[in-house]
Amino acid sequence: xxxxxxxxxDDSITPPLPATVSQPAASVVGVxxxxxxxxxxxxxxxxxxxxxxxxxLGASGSGxxxxxxxxxxxxxxxxxxxxxxxxxxxELPARERGVGVIFQSYxxxxxxTVEKNIGYGLRIRRRRRKEIRNTVNELLSLVxxxxxxxxxxxQLSGGQQQRVAIARTLAYKPEVLLFDEPxxxxxxxxxxxxxxxxxxxxxxxxxxxxxITHDQEEALELGDRIAVINxxxxxxxxxxxxxxxxxxxxxxxxxxxxxxxxxGTITHGHVVVxxxxxxxxxxxxxxxxGQAIKLIFRPEDVLLNKTQEFPVGHVCLxxxxxxxxxxxxxYERLRIRLEASGGACETTDQPYYLTTxxxxxxxxxxxxxxxxxxxxxxxxxxxxxxxxxxxxxxxxLPNDARTSATSHPIITPSxx
Amino acid sequence: xxxxxxxxxxxSIFIFGTSSGLGNFWSALMAPEAxxxxxxxxxxxxxxxxxxxxxxxxxxxxxxxYNFLGRNALIVTISLPTAIPTAVAGFALLLLWGPYGTLGxxxxxxxxQVMFTAGAIVLANIFVTFPLAFGVIKPxxxxxxxxxxxxxxxxxxxxxxxxxxxxxPSLRGAIVSGALLTFARAVGxxxxxxxxxxxxxxxxxxxxxxxxxxxxxxxxxxxxxIAIVLALFSFLIFSVLFFARDWLxxx
Numbered sequence: 221x222x223x224x225x226x227x228x229x230d231d232s233i234t235p236p237l238p239a240t241v242s243q244p245a246a247s248v249v250g251v252x253x254x255x256x257x258x259x260x261x262x263x264x265x266x267x268x269x270x271x272x273x274x275x276x277l278g279a280s281g282s283g284x285x286x287x288x289x290x291x292x293x294x295x296x297x298x299x300x301x302x303x304x305x306x307x308x309x310x311e312l313p314a315r316e317r318g319v320g321v322i323f324q325s326y327x328x329x330x331x332x333t334v335e336k337n338i339g340y341g342l343r344i345r346r347r348r349r350k351e352i353r354n355t356v357n358e359l360l361s362l363v364x365x366x367x368x369x370x371x372x373x374x375q376l377s378g379g380q381q382q383r384v385a386i387a388r389t390l391a392y393k394p395e396v397l398l399f400d401e402p403x404x405x406x407x408x409x410x411x412x413x414x415x416x417x418x419x420x421x422x423x424x425x426x427x428x429x430x431x432i433t434h435d436q437e438e439a440l441e442l443g444d445r446i447a448v449i450n451x452x453x454x455x456x457x458x459x460x461x462x463x464x465x466x467x468x469x470x471x472x473x474x475x476x477x478x479x480x481x482x483x484g485t486i487t488h489g490h491v492v493v494x495x496x497x498x499x500x501x502x503x504x505x506x507x508x509x510g511q512a513i514k515l516i517f518r519p520e521d522v523l524l525n526k527t528q529e530f531p532v533g534h535v536c537l538x539x540x541x542x543x544x545x546x547x548x549x550x551y552e553r554l555r556i557r558l559e560a561s562g563g564a565c566e567t568t569d570q571p572y573y574l575t576t577x578x579x580x581x582x583x584x585x586x587x588x589x590x591x592x593x594x595x596x597x598x599x600x601x602x603x604x605x606x607x608x609x610x611x612x613x614x615x616x617l618p619n620d621a622r623t624s625a626t627s628h629p630i631i632t633p634s635x636x
Numbered sequence: 637x638x639x640x641x642x643x644x645x646x647x648s649i650f651i652f653g654t655s656s657g658l659g660n661f662w663s664a665l666m667a668p669e670a671x672x673x674x675x676x677x678x679x680x681x682x683x684x685x686x687x688x689x690x691x692x693x694x695x696x697x698x699x700x701x702y703n704f705l706g707r708n709a710l711i712v713t714i715s716l717p718t719a720i721p722t723a724v725a726g727f728a729l730l731l732l733w734g735p736y737g738t739l740g741x742x743x744x745x746x747x748x749q750v751m752f753t754a755g756a757i758v759l760a761n762i763f764v765t766f767p768l769a770f771g772v773i774k775p776x777x778x779x780x781x782x783x784x785x786x787x788x789x790x791x792x793x794x795x796x797x798x799x800x801x802x803x804x805p806s807l808r809g810a811i812v813s814g815a816l817l818t819f820a821r822a823v824g825x826x827x828x829x830x831x832x833x834x835x836x837x838x839x840x841x842x843x844x845x846x847x848x849x850x851x852x853x854x855x856x857x858x859x860x861x862i863a864i865v866l867a868l869f870s871f872l873i874f875s876v877l878f879f880a881r882d883w884l885x886x887x
Contacts, residue, residue, distance in 0.1 A: 292790050314789040327787035331805035340801070341791045392792060 243306040245270045245428035246291065246396045251300030253286055253452075260286055261452045264300070268396060268428045273419070275431045277439040277476070278449030284432045287449070288398050291430065293317045304395040320389025320427075324401040326381045328373035334384050335360065335369040341392035359387040363421070378406045379414050386418070390425060397422070397429040403438060415442055436476045440464065448472045467615055473516045480522075480587050482515045483619060491515055491616060494558060496538030498611075512619035519553070522589035523610040524601065534610035542605045543586060552596045554589045556609065649867055653860045664861035669837050673846035674865065680754055680842065681822035684761030685769075689815045692769030693807070697799075700777035715767045722827030725763050729756070729832050752834035757842060760828040765821045769814030776810040813877055820873040824866065 244267035253261040260283045268274045276284040289295040291302055293314035301310040309317050328337050335356050336343075342352045360366045363383035373381055382402065389397060402418065403411040415438060422429050431442050439446050440460040447457040448471070456468035467473035470481060484493035486507050491498045493515050507513070528536045540556040547553075587609065601607065653661055664670065699711055717725065733740045733750040740750060750756055780803070788798040826844040833840040841849065843862050850859035 292786075294786055294790070314786070315792045315794065317790070318792070319790060321787065321790045323783045323787055325781060325783055327781065327783040329784060329788075329802050329805075331808075340788075340793075344791070344793045344797050344801070388791065 244268055244303075245272070245305060246430070247303040248287065248291065249301050249303065251287070251290060251297045251302070253283070253290065253295065254298045259452060261290075261297075264452075264454060266447055266454065266457055268430060270428055271423075271426045272444045273422055273429045273431065273442055275433060275439040275443030275446045276449055277433055277436060277443075277446050279434055279475070281451075282449045283452040284449045285400060288321075288400055288430065288432050291396070292319050292321045292398055294321075318392065318395050320386075320392075320394030320397045322382065322385045322389065322397065322399045322402055324404050326373070326385040328381055328384055328388070330373055333370050333372055334365060334376070337373065337384055338387045338391055340388060345392065355391055359390055362390070362425075363387045379410055379417075382414065382418075386421065390427070394427060397427050399429060399431045401432055401434070403433075403435070411438070418442070439476070446476075448475060450475070465613065467516065468617075470514060470516065470617060473615065478519050478588065479516050480519065482587075484513055484515050486511045486513055493537070496558065498535045498537055507616070507618070514617045514619045515614060516617060517611050517614035519588045519590040520551075520592075521611055521613045522587065523612060524554070524556075524589060524591065524595075524599065524607045525610055526599070526607065528608045530608075530610035534612050535614075537609045537611050539606060539608050540587065542601050542603050542607060544603060545601060548590075551590045551592050554591065554601065555586045556589055556607065557586045558609075559606075646867060649860060649863050652856070653864045656857065660857060661861055661864070664858045665865065667858060669841070670846060670858065670862055672838050673841050673843045673862065676754060676757070676841065677823050677843040680757040680761055681819050681825075683758045684765060684822045685815050685818045687758075687762055688765055688818050689769045689811060691766075692771075692773050692814060693811065695770050696774040696777045697803075700774055714770055717763055717766045718771075722764055722825065723831065726760055726828030726831030729760055729763060729828065733759070733832075751832055752836070752840060754840060756832040756834075757829050757840065760832045761822040761825055764825055764828050765818045768818045768821060769811075772814035772817065773807060773810045776807055780806055809880070812880055816873050816877050816880075820870055823869065 246268040248264055248266050251261060251264045252259065264287055266274065276287060278284040286295060290297045293309070293312060293316075297310065301308055303309070304317065304319070329340065332340065338359050339352045339356045342355060347355075356369075357366075360369055363386060365380060365383055365387070368376060368380060373384065376384065386397070399418075403414060406414065419442060431439075433439055433442070443460055445457060445459055446463045448455040448463060450471050456463055456472045458466075463472060464476055467476065467479070470479075473479040473481070482493045484491055486492070486509055487497070488509060489499070491513065523530060523534055528539075530536055538558045540558045542554055543557050544555040545552060589609070695714060699707060730751060731737050733743075733756070735741070735744050735749070735751070737751075743750065750759070784802055784806070785798050788802045789795075793801065824844060825842075826848070829842055830845055830848070833842065833845065835841055835845050835849065837846075837849065843866055847859045847862050847866075850856075850862075
């Protein structure tokens with residue numbers, strides 16, 4: 221089953237994807253994999269367009285590395301096939317596929333100098349010496365390692381080793397580059413610096429790339445698109461904005477960034493959470509009256525206000541009491557407990573409904589909100605203050621656990 | 637402790653050997669039978685080493701890269717000669733290849749004699765030093781990152797190219813030290829060679845056998861000259877082993 225891409229309902233702009241008029245650079249079609257009796261991948265399918273960077277994001281053990289190894293030809297799939305530029309390569313051994321793998325450990329050959337490492341692919345292809353020398357020189361200047369050409373890998377820093385590993389694969393013009401946790405072995409600062417460098421490098425050489433990572437920040441920054449992998453299947457695939465703003469599943473919402481999740485029901489076209497209710501124009505007939513749902517919203521989408529008069533584009537959720545405020549540098553994080561009764565926002569257009577949820581249970585779950593500095597300064601809050609919570613964006617998913625991996629339209633007040 | 641047990645016996649070889657002057661030492665060393673014995677030791681040890689390093693390399697590759705039924709049993713079998721007394725090893729070879737041995741009795745009518753030749757010494761050396769190179773090379777294979785070989789494969793190398801360009805260079809240090817160990821052990825081998833070689837002076841007498849023979853004949857100086865050479869030789873190999881690992885394994 222192919223995960224559907226969430227339709228964007230807010231005003232985010234989808235970055236234009238590289239033209240997909242021709243065939244994709246790489247396709248994974250219905251791949252599944254078993255180790256013994258354990259199924260590690262279930263029916264994985266996705267395409268990578270020419271020049272595109274796709275990130276496979278998942279926790280360790282999600283099977284993302286196995287997907288990479290299957291594309292590289294280092295593992296065989298149980299079912300399904302791998303296509304590279306329209307050519308099926310499922311049966312080909314790794315060495316005939318022409319993919320470039322940048323291993324987590326970089327796997328540079330320790331007994332070869334930088335230039336020997338880079339020239340390896342051409343040497344084993346028995347290219348002429350002059351051609352090898354020219355290609356190596358070009359690549360050395362591309363990755364800015366000219367002065368290190370005679371050094372051995374152990375004499376280089378992690379970032380330099382990574383650049384050698386990339387240049388080594390670029391030498392034989394790979395069909396696709398596969399990066400296995402490329403920044404796992406580096407410290408936080410180098411990591412941020414390097415992923416910008418790699419992003420720029422990839423744009424320059426225009427080779428499609430697939431990244432494997434468990435780091436959501438890395439995924440958002442590196443990927444033209446992100447595929448979120450969970451226990452062997454794709455939860456959602458889409459642009460970073462789509463995946464972040466319109467998570468298709470609860471897993472995606474919580475794995476990518478922080479999310480508040482409240483259980484509720486649909487009642488007369490309203491989202492009802494505890495004693496709170498919000499008007500919600502439902503765009504999908506899969507939501508029906510009385511259905512159990514989950515209301516998902518990000519801490520930064522919560523606007524706190526003294527009154528229930530919210531600016532246009534916000535929907536008032538409920539009132540609550542600030543329990544705790546913590547200062548986390550760039551912003552302020554607040555824990556707010558929704559009020560059990562009488563906290564509901566007044567709405568004029570619809571009657572008032574209660575859910576089947578007991579107020580006690582709803583109240584057990586506090587909401588986390590974050591506020592940037594200007595907002596913090598404009599409206600100072602202290603623990604114990606009573607505030608109204610407005611949402612600028614939220615997602616509603618049917619509350620039937622994992623069975624439905626597809627996205628459902630979300631309701632965003634700004635478009636109403 | 638070390639003094640009477642190790643240093644004094646060694647020192648006494650040198651003290652005794654040079655006591656009657658370097659000239660005597662030199663003429664004892666240059667006796668035709670002595671020269672032959674030293675040469676024979678070197679040549680037979682060389683072939684045993686060559687065989688065992690190649691075999692050890694192959695066995696280590698197969699046993700660390702592939703998992704199959706009976707793998708551990710095979711590892712134990714290969715390592716077994718370490719524990720077998722050398723005299724038993726020599727005796728076993730006699731029972732197999734000797735004129736009335738299991739195989740030897742079929743070869744004798746063809747005019748092929750295996751025992752009591754230089755070939756027999758090589759066979760004995762191979763048997764006794766069998767696990768040494770394997771034992772040094774296998775751990776290096778085991779700890780070698782698989783991703784190097786996988787990287788080489790994705791870059792487009794065949795299995796053989798990968799072995800030659802990537803795997804082998806990382807094994808350089810292990811191969812050299814495995815070879816030196818094997819060689820040193822083979823040169824000094826006594827227990828098995830005395831049984832299989834026949835100990836014929838000038839034909840199948842290796843250096844350790846020469847020492848033994850001359851000592852029995854009461855020619856202490858002749859025995860001592862060779863003893864000094866063998867002792868110096870083992871010092872040499874030991875110091876190479878000691879320092880070589882460092883410069884062979886520099887990345």
